Amino acid sequence: MSTDTEPGRPVTRIQREKHELILEAALDVFSRYGFRGSTIDQIAEAAGMSKPNLLYYFKSKEDIHAPILARILETWLEPLREMNADGDPLPEIQSYIRRKLEMSRDFPRESRLFANEMLRGAPGFHEVLNTELKELVDEKAAVIKGWMNQGKIARCDPYHLIFSIWATTQHYADFDIQVRAVLGKARGGEGRFEDAARFLDQLFLHGLKPKK
Amino acid sequence: MSTDTEPGRPVTRIQREKHELILEAALDVFSRYGFRGSTIDQIAEAAGMSKPNLLYYFKSKEDIHAPILARILETWLEPLREMNADGDPLPEIQSYIRRKLEMSRDFPRESRLFANEMLRGAPGFHEVLNTELKELVDEKAAVIKGWMNQGKIARCDPYHLIFSIWATTQHYADFDIQVRAVLGKARGGEGRFEDAARFLDQLFLHGLKPKK
DNA sequence: AATTTTTTTGACCGATTGGAAAAATTCTAG
DNA sequence: CTAGAATTTTTCCAATCGGTCAAAAAAATT
Numbered sequence: 275m276s277t278d279t280e281p282g283r284p285v286t287r288i289q290r291e292k293h294e295l296i297l298e299a300a301l302d303v304f305s306r307y308g309f310r311g312s313t314i315d316q317i318a319e320a321a322g323m324s325k326p327n328l329l330y331y332f333k334s335k336e337d338i339h340a341p342i343l344a345r346i347l348e349t350w351l352e353p354l355r356e357m358n359a360d361g362d363p364l365p366e367i368q369s370y371i372r373r374k375l376e377m378s379r380d381f382p383r384e385s386r387l388f389a390n391e392m393l394r395g396a397p398g399f400h401e402v403l404n405t406e407l408k409e410l411v412d413e414k415a416a417v418i419k420g421w422m423n424q425g426k427i428a429r430c431d432p433y434h435l436i437f438s439i440w441a442t443t444q445h446y447a448d449f450d451i452q453v454r455a456v457l458g459k460a461r462g463g464e465g466r467f468e469d470a471a472r473f474l475d476q477l478f479l480h481g482l483k484p485k486k
Numbered sequence: 487m488s489t490d491t492e493p494g495r496p497v498t499r500i501q502r503e504k505h506e507l508i509l510e511a512a513l514d515v516f517s518r519y520g521f522r523g524s525t526i527d528q529i530a531e532a533a534g535m536s537k538p539n540l541l542y543y544f545k546s547k548e549d550i551h552a553p554i555l556a557r558i559l560e561t562w563l564e565p566l567r568e569m570n571a572d573g574d575p576l577p578e579i580q581s582y583i584r585r586k587l588e589m590s591r592d593f594p595r596e597s598r599l600f601a602n603e604m605l606r607g608a609p610g611f612h613e614v615l616n617t618e619l620k621e622l623v624d625e626k627a628a629v630i631k632g633w634m635n636q637g638k639i640a641r642c643d644p645y646h647l648i649f650s651i652w653a654t655t656q657h658y659a660d661f662d663i664q665v666r667a668v669l670g671k672a673r674g675g676e677g678r679f680e681d682a683a684r685f686l687d688q689l690f691l692h693g694l695k696p697k698k
Numbered sequence: 699a700a701t702t703t704t705t706t707t708g709a710c711c712g713a714t715t716g717g718a719a720a721a722a723t724t725c726t727a728g
Numbered sequence: 729c730t731a732g733a734a735t736t737t738t739t740c741c742a743a744t745c746g747g748t749c750a751a752a753a754a755a756a757t758t
């Protein structure tokens with residue numbers, strides 16, 4: 275006798291597949307139109323099934339959205355967690371930037387979904403920002419401050435440093451259309467991420483002041 | 487005999503006022519939920535009037551959205567237009583950054599509405615990006631390149647430099663909730679923009695490499 | 699093959715959506 | 729004050745929204 279008749283968590287092969295299919299389609303839709311701007315019909319069509327069929331696997335729109343968002347939050351913080359206090363400061367920061375940039379390249383929809391949530395005021399995970407995220411950033415800001423005290427990197431506000439890394443890297447996912455439009459066909463190809471990596475290395479290491 | 491019975495463009499005092507009132511309310515709503523996620527009812531309520539009354543002034547949702555977006559586009563490009571090829575390179579770039587940062591501080595809703603449009607792929611002003619915006623950026627990138635050739639600023643990709651300025655400054659409007667959450671009550675007050683300005687000056691001038 | 703379970707479909711529901719139409723009201727100019 | 733214009737409200741509509749339900753179809757189990 276099964277105590278769980280709901281297909282809540284994937285059990286059978288087909289359930290696992292459809293769950294993944296739906297989440298994939300939902301990521302596509304949610305990342306473009308945000309939660310309110312997306313419809314279940316849209317997601318169902320993108321997943322190649324009917325709306326009632328989709329609702330057999332996820333019993334509400336929120337139930338589709340929540341797990342996607344939760345997974346993104348974890349993925350998003352991982353690179354920062356990996357920043358090692360015992361490593362060489364400049365290479366640590368550089369590789370953090372590189373990792374974040376790779377995420378914008380490889381998971382642009384995730385980045386846009388996250389941005390969409392921010393734009394509407396992050397309802398529902400306001401708490402996560404104020405606790406989990408803040409604690410992590412506080413910790414890493416302290417690490418960076420330590421590096422500054424050792425004279426390993428220039429003095430600056432570590433919080434705004436982290437913001438600037440987030441901003442510059444996520445820009446290539448969130449404003450992808452603009453970036454590609456401005457770069458044009460010549461420079462707008464896949465090579466743009468390597469160009470961006472090179473530029474960000476220069477910016478964060480040396481800034482714009484010319485070497486004399 | 488009036489040839490224009492439609493209150494398309496404001497004519498009377500009351501029309502000018504209501505137009506402005508509606509656009510103001512719509513900016514609030516659109517900037518949070520995007521075009522698709524916003525409803526006319528929401529905007530009407532925010533403007534303190536009934537939906538049919540609002541539709542007397544703007545005959546469709548698109549008709550409210552379009553002028554707002556058009557105005558933002560112009561406002562957004564103005565600071566870049568003001569970057570003067572004959573000025574001192576580093577101060578020119580610094581004041582461009584400062585101006586953009588002030589816009590994030592003073593017009594955060596405009597920034598978020600713009601970001602929302604980008605996220606959904608900028609339908610409707612794709613052309614503007616590929617022509618007007620691209621031309622302006624091309625022009626300014628050439629100016630920056632000239633500065634590099636004169637040895638006035640360090641060599642780097644001028645396009646990605648502009649992107650990084652856009653990204654770092656707009657971040658404070660678009661991700662405002664996250665920024666304030668991470669900074670906490672102590673550092674998250676209005677002073678955060680001055681802190682950001684100081685940090686960005688450091689970053690874009692000198693980067694992170696410590697002075698020896 | 700028969701039965702049970704899982705998956706899919708179609709028909710439907712009340713609420714909300716963008717918007718139209720017309721009546722009712724308010725304002726304004728003569 | 730009154731006629732005409734401008735503004736607002738009331739009522740309404742078809743389409744779409746998120747979601748339910750029962751029946752049909754397909755799989756899995758026996």
